[in-house]
Amino acid sequence: MTTVIEVDGLRCRYGDFEAVQGVGFAVRRGELFALLGTNGAGKTTVLETVEGHREPAGGRVRVFGVDPSRDRRIRRRTGIMLQDSGFAGDLTVRETAELARRMRTEPSDVDGALAALGLDPRRDVRVRQLSGGEKRRLDLALALLGEPELLFLDEPTVGMDPESRRTTWEIVRGLLARGTTVLLTTHYLEEAERLAHRLAIMHQGRIAVEGRLVDVLADHPARITFTAPEVPLPPLAGTATRRGPRVEIRTPHLQQDLLAVLAWADGHVDLSGLRAHPASLEEVFQSVREEVPA
Numbered sequence: 001m002t003t004v005i006e007v008d009g010l011r012c013r014y015g016d017f018e019a020v021q022g023v024g025f026a027v028r029r030g031e032l033f034a035l036l037g038t039n040g041a042g043k044t045t046v047l048e049t050v051e052g053h054r055e056p057a058g059g060r061v062r063v064f065g066v067d068p069s070r071d072r073r074i075r076r077r078t079g080i081m082l083q084d085s086g087f088a089g090d091l092t093v094r095e096t097a098e099l100a101r102r103m104r105t106e107p108s109d110v111d112g113a114l115a116a117l118g119l120d121p122r123r124d125v126r127v128r129q130l131s132g133g134e135k136r137r138l139d140l141a142l143a144l145l146g147e148p149e150l151l152f153l154d155e156p157t158v159g160m161d162p163e164s165r166r167t168t169w170e171i172v173r174g175l176l177a178r179g180t181t182v183l184l185t186t187h188y189l190e191e192a193e194r195l196a197h198r199l200a201i202m203h204q205g206r207i208a209v210e211g212r213l214v215d216v217l218a219d220h221p222a223r224i225t226f227t228a229p230e231v232p233l234p235p236l237a238g239t240a241t242r243r244g245p246r247v248e249i250r251t252p253h254l255q256q257d258l259l260a261v262l263a264w265a266d267g268h269v270d271l272s273g274l275r276a277h278p279a280s281l282e283e284v285f286q287s288v289r290e291e292v293p294a
């Protein structure tokens, strides 16, 4: 499968401060790679470098096989959804899209892009009168002009209501199905869970966790919880903690420990409220925040 983005040993500095300290990942064609992270982890810096807006202090970045900071030709093949498109607020939606179209070198269907984002009824409204969610949809419509092969989405659904967010996810899924490659940064873990083929969690300039969601979750302890009388528990692969009658078992072997608990309880102990959960992305994120020393 073709690799669209290759990042290897990337280092970025702001003066003496090394904001990105040896980051590497690859994104294949048609794949959505989500870059998650704690505040100030370095996501935006990585994104800007891959977009070609920033030169690395070290390491190597290739987009469509070339250095994005030196070879501008790849810009025709990419779309960038900025945090704020920066167009004048007194232009209408249609005028803004038309202006953005003229800045692209290849033909673009302005009306199609606005319709795809449900902005048709708002085409004659001034941009400053749009809601926050409508502005984000306009930013996405502008990024889609020219039908880019590679799309950079920086916090695409901030300010959107749940319905607009779902519509945006549908649009992104449609783009992926047509082979578009997407690099996404988001603070919404659910967004990454729903869209990402693979993801990375950054913390303090480094990637702490990377992989497919199922693999990332499988690498973290699952939880078994129940309420039971205070009798000794069976031998377990995981670690059990008790708070009164409430028992929580954190285990790398969910099936094995669940079977052990069920066999132990069988016919003797009432396990009220028994629940078994694989790790959630929220828990993985939390453990990254806690485990990597500052």
Ligand SMILES: Nc1ncnc2c1ncn2[C@@H]1O[C@H](COP(=O)(O)OP(=O)(O)OP(=O)(O)O)[C@@H](O)[C@H]1O
Residues within 6 Å of the ligand: 014, 017, 019, 037, 038, 039, 040, 041, 042, 043, 044, 045, 046
């Ligand atoms: N222009 C700058 N000058 C100095 N330091 C900067 C500059 N821009 C970013 N930084 C610092 O670099 C680090 C990484 O910033 P970056 O914006 O890439 O992180 P982020 O992961 O996108 O954060 P957030 O999720 O909070 O937006 C942070 O510590 C930030 O304070």
